[in-house]
Amino acid sequence: MPYIRCFIALSLMLVLQGCDQRPVETMLERYSNRVANSLDSEAQLDLEGPLELPTYPRRRERIRPVTDLRQGLLEVLKLRHCQLIQLVAERNSSLGKVMPPSRQLVYEIQFLSRLNQCRQSLPSQTDKKLIQQLDEIYRIKKQSFEAALWNGIFTSEAMERNFSPSEPALPLEGDGGFSQSRQALEALNRVAELNNIVHNQAQWDEPDNLDQLEPHYQALSTLRYGSRWLRSLSLLTSTLNHTASVIEQRLRQRPLCYNQRATPAALIVKNVFNKYYAGELQPYMAKVDRHGQAWLSLNRRLLANFNHIPATMQQYQALMLTTESPFWQHYIEARNRHTQAWQQLLTQCNLMPNGGSSS
Structure with missing residues (x-):
């Protein structure tokens, strides 16, 4: 019965996603590409390709x-x-x-x-x-x-x-x-x-x-929560880096606003920020971040119970399964870069929400 309940839960999740077979990628692409369009950039995000993630060690290893x-x-x-x-x-x-x-x-x-x-x-x-x-x-x-x-x-x-x-x-x-x-x-x-x-x-x-x-x-x-979480974090890292690059490129080319006075173009950008970042991306990212930290902690505790861990598993753990791992740190770096890019852009136009952070 527990197996059947798990299967039904997974099936319902897929049904609720509707006909779109890649709803998360669609949301991330929509966000990043809306930002690019509002900044007159042709740099469009495409998450169609395969993810480059280290593979879990083989059983014999x-x-x-x-x-x-x-x-x-x-x-x-x-x-x-x-x-x-x-x-x-x-x-x-x-x-x-x-x-x-x-x-x-x-x-x-x-x-x-x-x-x-x-x-x-x-x-x-x-x-x-x-x-x-x-x-x-x-x-x-x-x-x-x-x-x-x-x-x-x-x-x-x-x-x-x-x-x-x-x-x-x-x-x-x-x-x-x-x-x-x-x-x-x-x-x-x-x-x-x-x-x-x-x-x-x-x-x-x-x-x-x-x-x-x-x-x-x-x-x-x-x-298969672990597999799905790893994919989600990888997609978020790519999206945040790509969007930060678009904003940074625009800031290098020419200011969006002068003397901290919002222009009509700046107001469009702020609307994109509110609707697609604050309304769609940020809640999803917060969930993946919060649950992911708890999931990583449980995996680290599990492995810490053993005095001898096969070398391939030690390598996989170091790469993927701690908050000190390159996988997690790349996400943190992308998140911080993305936040700083938005802060610089919105501050230039005096449009920072409540003077707070966009992270």
Whole structure:
């Protein structure tokens, strides 16, 4: 059912966008080109081309090796101890051997948690050889637990689709799946925090609602908020830089106003500013900015739970997934440049709104 709800939500967003298959690009082009026309510039914005974004690392570059238990140690678990017989049997079944990463993640957590509880509760007169064997099993599984957590999250198809480069920009209305994607990342963060807990606490419990992780994976897979946000921010960066260039070029050529006295041409420019920037672009940009910072923070927290991150993922994170990354900083630079260009233009004509910023 959660999967169906996600699909319906995405379908409704597409329907609400109407016949225009690229509503965001249309809005951005309309804004920038209206500015250019009002300043007698022929520099028209065209966002039709493909985006040049770094691709998400391939699965074989993200996966981490996990140590398997030797058969002799597994035989210990097939006894009556630890109530792990059914869990191990499910994992070794034909279906268990092709578990998706999300289910493997749940298995690894449940296995280690129940094994630890079993070891902690064994009476002192228990056979020492059995205790040694259980300790060895726990040591091996604990040693590879971080890799198992990593693979369960970052090799999943849901995470790949969440960073697919082929998705459209976020819609003009609504949150574009941000709320459900945030909940999914928060759930994965709670799971990933086990990495530190397992290695630093003798007694610990598996998270509540562990079996309810699948809807969160489905939300990431279906809504693909990350992919859509990355596209939106890239489009905004291009639009802001292009529009700033148009304004800067006009300011270099000749003043729009003299002695801070607004001309009829300046009033047309101000009307474009009010209608297309303040009325259309700015609300969309504010939403993408605000939600994007929260989304980046959740991704940074998620990755911070791991002591070892594959090199390709480190590179991708540095390029794309922090507010210090070049991707975000290019947007900030474009936003500031765009703001300064408008401030200079409107100040020249004494048309700055309430003496404030246009950002």
